[in-house]
Amino acid sequence: MGYPPDATLADAGEFGLIAAFVDLFPQGEQVLVGPGDDAAVLRVRNGHVVVSTDLVVEGRHFRRDWASAEDVGHRAAAQNLSDINAMGGRAHSLTVGLAAPADLPVQWALDFARGFAEECSLVGASVVGGDLTRASEIVIAVTVLGACTQAPVLRSGARPGDVLALHGRQGWAAGGLAVLGRGFRSPRALVEAYRRPEPPYDAGRVAAEAGATSMIDVSDGLLADLGHIAAASGVAVDVHTSAFDVPEPLHAVGAALGAEPISFILGGGDDHALLATYASVSDVPEGWSVIGAVGQGSGVTVDGAEYEGPTGWTHF
Amino acid sequence: MGYPPDATLADAGEFGLIAAFVDLFPQGEQVLVGPGDDAAVLRVRNGHVVVSTDLVVEGRHFRRDWASAEDVGHRAAAQNLSDINAMGGRAHSLTVGLAAPADLPVQWALDFARGFAEECSLVGASVVGGDLTRASEIVIAVTVLGACTQAPVLRSGARPGDVLALHGRQGWAAGGLAVLGRGFRSPRALVEAYRRPEPPYDAGRVAAEAGATSMIDVSDGLLADLGHIAAASGVAVDVHTSAFDVPEPLHAVGAALGAEPISFILGGGDDHALLATYASVSDVPEGWSVIGAVGQGSGVTVDGAEYEGPTGWTHF
Numbered sequence: 001m002g003y004p005p006d007a008t009l010a011d012a013g014e015f016g017l018i019a020a021f022v023d024l025f026p027q028g029e030q031v032l033v034g035p036g037d038d039a040a041v042l043r044v045r046n047g048h049v050v051v052s053t054d055l056v057v058e059g060r061h062f063r064r065d066w067a068s069a070e071d072v073g074h075r076a077a078a079q080n081l082s083d084i085n086a087m088g089g090r091a092h093s094l095t096v097g098l099a100a101p102a103d104l105p106v107q108w109a110l111d112f113a114r115g116f117a118e119e120c121s122l123v124g125a126s127v128v129g130g131d132l133t134r135a136s137e138i139v140i141a142v143t144v145l146g147a148c149t150q151a152p153v154l155r156s157g158a159r160p161g162d163v164l165a166l167h168g169r170q171g172w173a174a175g176g177l178a179v180l181g182r183g184f185r186s187p188r189a190l191v192e193a194y195r196r197p198e199p200p201y202d203a204g205r206v207a208a209e210a211g212a213t214s215m216i217d218v219s220d221g222l223l224a225d226l227g228h229i230a231a232a233s234g235v236a237v238d239v240h241t242s243a244f245d246v247p248e249p250l251h252a253v254g255a256a257l258g259a260e261p262i263s264f265i266l267g268g269g270d271d272h273a274l275l276a277t278y279a280s281v282s283d284v285p286e287g288w289s290v291i292g293a294v295g296q297g298s299g300v301t302v303d304g305a306e307y308e309g310p311t312g313w314t315h316f
Numbered sequence: 317m318g319y320p321p322d323a324t325l326a327d328a329g330e331f332g333l334i335a336a337f338v339d340l341f342p343q344g345e346q347v348l349v350g351p352g353d354d355a356a357v358l359r360v361r362n363g364h365v366v367v368s369t370d371l372v373v374e375g376r377h378f379r380r381d382w383a384s385a386e387d388v389g390h391r392a393a394a395q396n397l398s399d400i401n402a403m404g405g406r407a408h409s410l411t412v413g414l415a416a417p418a419d420l421p422v423q424w425a426l427d428f429a430r431g432f433a434e435e436c437s438l439v440g441a442s443v444v445g446g447d448l449t450r451a452s453e454i455v456i457a458v459t460v461l462g463a464c465t466q467a468p469v470l471r472s473g474a475r476p477g478d479v480l481a482l483h484g485r486q487g488w489a490a491g492g493l494a495v496l497g498r499g500f501r502s503p504r505a506l507v508e509a510y511r512r513p514e515p516p517y518d519a520g521r522v523a524a525e526a527g528a529t530s531m532i533d534v535s536d537g538l539l540a541d542l543g544h545i546a547a548a549s550g551v552a553v554d555v556h557t558s559a560f561d562v563p564e565p566l567h568a569v570g571a572a573l574g575a576e577p578i579s580f581i582l583g584g585g586d587d588h589a590l591l592a593t594y595a596s597v598s599d600v601p602e603g604w605s606v607i608g609a610v611g612q613g614s615g616v617t618v619d620g621a622e623y624e625g626p627t628g629w630t631h632f
Contacts, residue, residue: 038402039368052355053411086354095369135373141457
């Protein structure tokens with residue numbers, strides 16, 4: 001890239017770095033004005049834009065010794081793209097701000113940008129703008145813009161009598177995080193799931209077209225995020241643990257760490273699986289598993305009872 | 317707000333804080349789905365969206381002993397709203413991410429949000445989403461969305477023969493920052509200008525309608541930002557110092573600090589004044605001052621010669 005291998009952000013300087021980043025970000029056909037002006041200008045169809053934003057902080061959301069810069073780029077993009085997925089839409093454009101120490105290797109920043117761009121390319125989205133500044137720790141700020149082809153699916157539409165369904169891997173990333181936290185690097189499948197989540201990017205739109213009544217992506221924890229659907233919809237939700245096929249690596253980790261394998265599934269986030277409710281089982285599209293039911297009342301239960309374990313991630 | 321005066325972010329918890337913030341952010345008529353779901357949904361007119369993003373870092377872009385939380389909120393919003401202004405557009409929606417230490421007083425965060433919302437209300441824009449997370453220092457990430465009623469004004473449209481014009485206070489914030497850096501609190505007008513810039517929010521659209529050929533807002537420094545116009549347009553720009561009315565407080569600060577008053581105007585940023593080029597003097601709208609001329613060549617000169625002083629802010 002023209003930088004010596006030990007070059008830092010301070011060596012490269014703001015404008016050199018921005019030029020190097022921009023080279024890594026191909027621009028889609030919606031981009032009328034791309035990076036490099038006071039603002040980007042995007043062509044928008046369907047008369048609306050879906051927008052979400054997320055912060056990713058070193059030491060809190062990632063560790064440089066647990067994930068490569070490219071992995072961090074993939075994850076930061078994935079968690080934002082997933083928010084548009086969870087509305088039943090598809091992302092088309094993102095901005096990314098990077099605050100970082102002056103002694104951060106340029107190579108880390110470039111690898112981060114490469115991973116970020118690769119994840120965005122999975123849905124055909126472009127990075128259209130950003131900002132770069134100095135800070136004492138790495139903070140990544142992403143905003144994602146997208147569009148729906150039909151009405152967005154909110155958290156508030158679940159009704160008593162609906163069925164609850166899940167699409168995508170769930171608990172894998174939490175299993176990976178647990179083994180990394182104990183200093184292990186295997187089972188490899190779980191560690192990789194933590195490093196590079198694979199959100200089901202097509203499933204959100206399919207769910208919306210199939211008439212999903214509510215939807216959310218699992219970022220903080222299945223039960224915690226389900227709690228948002230229950231609260232926003234004014235309903236009770238019961239999760240049936242018998243519906244889950246606990247994958248073999250989670251059994252292995254549970255045995256090694258003395259934990260119930262199902263706890264990774266119920267309390268884990270970071271896989272960005274989708275949870276949605278449907279008016280009836282016959283509405284549930286292919287690829288989704290029915291894992292529970294919506295009733296009158298409030299709150300989330302597991303097999304009809306209050307759950308004793310951790311339900312998800314706490315931000316403060 | 318229901319919090320004891322010494323409550324911290326950790327005491328309040330993520331969801332309590334988000335609810336308190338959302339109460340401070342009124343939603344405009346463009347907001348179809350506001351804060352509280354996986355993403356916001358905005359109605360968009362004219363088939364396009366103008367988008368920009370900026371990071372604001374404690375200790376680098378602000379100090380808590382130099383500006384109140386409300387001031388920081390005003391500034392963080394202003395610098396983003398100004399980016400849309402500099403395209404000839406108007407902002408309608410923003411997202412704001414706040415990364416902060418767990419021991420930050422809740423009151424600081426609420427005052428910040430109040431200042432942020434107040435600044436947005438000056439242009440009728442709404443805060444439609446955000447994120448809140450823990451970090452070791454305060455990092456504020458803002459993304460702003462807006463629209464133009466005519467073609468956006470880029471940095472790249474200046475042509476030899478154009479005139480260069482300025483709208484808005486320029487150098488005041490730099491003067492304020494200089495006195496704060498020496499431990500003073502006056503002249504008050506300059507310190508206030510630093511704490512709460514007053515970008516000329518209507519001037520960008522007027523300039524676009526008047527046929528401005530290029531435009532930028534002065535955020536890093538007049539000569540530095542003018543350098544972006546020169547580079548993007550492939551032209552040379554000369555600034556005429558005789559065109560500036562140096563305001564009295566800048567004379568006072570210059571005398572007190574042993575600096576040329578004009579240096580605050582030429583090298584200072586943070587006021588978010590607008591610089592634009594016009595094909596002829598007769599195109600220049602009311603309220604703008606002609607301060608220079610565009611010629612063939614490259615780079616920025618002052619009174620026909622290279623400028624020796626600092627031209628603006630360096631990010632790394």
